[in-house]
Amino acid sequence: MKNKSIDEKIKVLRKTIDGIDESILDLINQRLLFGKNIGEIKKKSGSEILDIAREKEILDRLAKKNSGPLSNDVIFHVFKIIMAASRDIQTEYPVYESMNNHIDGLGCLDYSRQFFDEKSTFDIFGVMGNPVVHSLSPFMHNFAFNFFSLNSVYTRFEPLNLKYAVSGIRELGIKGVSVTIPYKESIIKYLDTVSESAEKIGAVNTIVNRNGFLEGHNTDWKGFVRALEKHTKIKDKNILLIGAGGAARGIAYGINIKEGQLFITNRTDEKGRVLAKEFSGEFVNIHELGKLEPEIIVNATSVGMYPYTEVSPVDESVFKSGGLAFDIVYNPVETRFLQLAKKKGFKTVSGISMFVYQGEEQFKIWTGKEFPAQLLKEKIFEKIYNI
Numbered sequence: 001m002k003n004k005s006i007d008e009k010i011k012v013l014r015k016t017i018d019g020i021d022e023s024i025l026d027l028i029n030q031r032l033l034f035g036k037n038i039g040e041i042k043k044k045s046g047s048e049i050l051d052i053a054r055e056k057e058i059l060d061r062l063a064k065k066n067s068g069p070l071s072n073d074v075i076f077h078v079f080k081i082i083m084a085a086s087r088d089i090q091t092e093y094p095v096y097e098s099m100n101n102h103i104d105g106l107g108c109l110d111y112s113r114q115f116f117d118e119k120s121t122f123d124i125f126g127v128m129g130n131p132v133v134h135s136l137s138p139f140m141h142n143f144a145f146n147f148f149s150l151n152s153v154y155t156r157f158e159p160l161n162l163k164y165a166v167s168g169i170r171e172l173g174i175k176g177v178s179v180t181i182p183y184k185e186s187i188i189k190y191l192d193t194v195s196e197s198a199e200k201i202g203a204v205n206t207i208v209n210r211n212g213f214l215e216g217h218n219t220d221w222k223g224f225v226r227a228l229e230k231h232t233k234i235k236d237k238n239i240l241l242i243g244a245g246g247a248a249r250g251i252a253y254g255i256n257i258k259e260g261q262l263f264i265t266n267r268t269d270e271k272g273r274v275l276a277k278e279f280s281g282e283f284v285n286i287h288e289l290g291k292l293e294p295e296i297i298v299n300a301t302s303v304g305m306y307p308y309t310e311v312s313p314v315d316e317s318v319f320k321s322g323g324l325a326f327d328i329v330y331n332p333v334e335t336r337f338l339q340l341a342k343k344k345g346f347k348t349v350s351g352i353s354m355f356v357y358q359g360e361e362q363f364k365i366w367t368g369k370e371f372p373a374q375l376l377k378e379k380i381f382e383k384i385y386n387i
């Protein structure tokens with residue numbers, strides 16, 4: 001009799017929970033539809049779907065409003081998944097970030113675990129940025145760790161609070177981190193030291209953790225110079241650099257070191273002007289590129305990167321007769337920018353070589369070992385095209 005009444009009570013409570021779950025489901029779907037409306041407005045105005053500042057503002061506001069018993073950590077995870085699902089629904093080619101964000105790290109670990117026995121420990125490395133769901137760095141570095149049979153694994157980190165993320169690297173003994181959009185410049189103030197070139201560039205793309213002491217390096221510029229010099233000398237060439245972000249800073253530095261003549265253009269004039277001044281270049285407004293006849297044109301913006309592959313940062317009138325076009329975007333291998341350049345008789349270079357060479361430099365800093373660069377270029381090409 002007593003048991004029956006307990007069962008009855010549980011049944012009633014469960015029924016209430018089922019009702020709440022259905023309301024939550026309904027509310028999440030309603031939220032996603034509002035997000036979809038915003039996505040359509042953003043698409044018309046050409047704005048980015050991901051707005052990190054807005055996402056952080058939401059998480060901070062909810063944490064303040066939270067009266068428990070749910071912890072703020074759980075709120076963070078639940079809403080990160082909801083916001084990623086909202087981004088997925090706003091995108092023409094969804095990548096299911098909402099799932100990937102949470103399973104991809106584990107996916108990398110599972111991939112690597114097959115090489116270890118149960119009792120072995122392994123060193124952790126990763127790429128840190130937002131978003132990093134498309135990054136091929138985990139594929140590249142895990143391949144190299146496996147190639148050398150190292151007990152190491154490389155995963156993805158997508159923090160919203162950079163300061164806490166850097167404390168995490170130190171405290172958890174994460175051995176090395178690749179830094180990407182949008183943290184290459186802002187991370188410097190949290191590190192213990194930076195290399196001379198990274199300091200001059202003002203951007204770090206590689207962190208090495210030496211027993212809790214964090215060193216910052218920049219390998220983008222070396223990767224760029226090596227990839228370009230496979231095709232042509234840089235010295236005395238007129239080079240138009242499109243972009244003024246973290247990667248563009250490294251490239252401007254490399255062009256300086258190799259004594260090329262630098263011209264810079266950027267969507268936001270002010271950032272382009274500052275970069276041109278710092279690296280003895282000439283700033284040219286993006287609508288006045290017609291007056292230039294560059295021998296080399298470099299796209300150092302993220303425009304054209306998967307999944308927004310139909311766009312180019314400049315139109316075809318920028319490509320005069322003959323020359324070399326270099327896109328640092330590596331997925332797709334032939335971007336819209338490179339297609340336009342090819343039509344005008346330009347030689348084209350994709351970002352894959354730079355990507356592999358900058359990765360090779362990172363790997364050397366972390367392990368002291370030489371990367372299987374050529375093999376990796378082939379593997380990455382196969383991976384991008386699902387061969």
Ligand SMILES: NC(=O)c1ccc[n+]([C@@H]2O[C@H](COP(=O)([O-])OP(=O)(O)OC[C@H]3O[C@@H](n4cnc5c(N)ncnc54)[C@H](OP(=O)(O)O)[C@@H]3O)[C@@H](O)[C@H]2O)c1
Nearest residue numbers: 181243244245246247248267268271301302328351354355
């Ligand atoms: N191949 C490689 O090894 C390699 C290495 C590093 C980076 N990358 C790639 O390079 C790209 C840039 O990386 P980053 O770290 O420099 O990023 P970042 O610091 O965020 O800079 C982004 C640059 O792109 C411009 N931009 C962004 N959206 C634009 C749009 N819709 N129209 C015109 N310009 C736009 C920005 O202009 P504003 O200043 O106006 O915002 C800025 O100049 C990424 O795609 C990254 O994956 C490749």
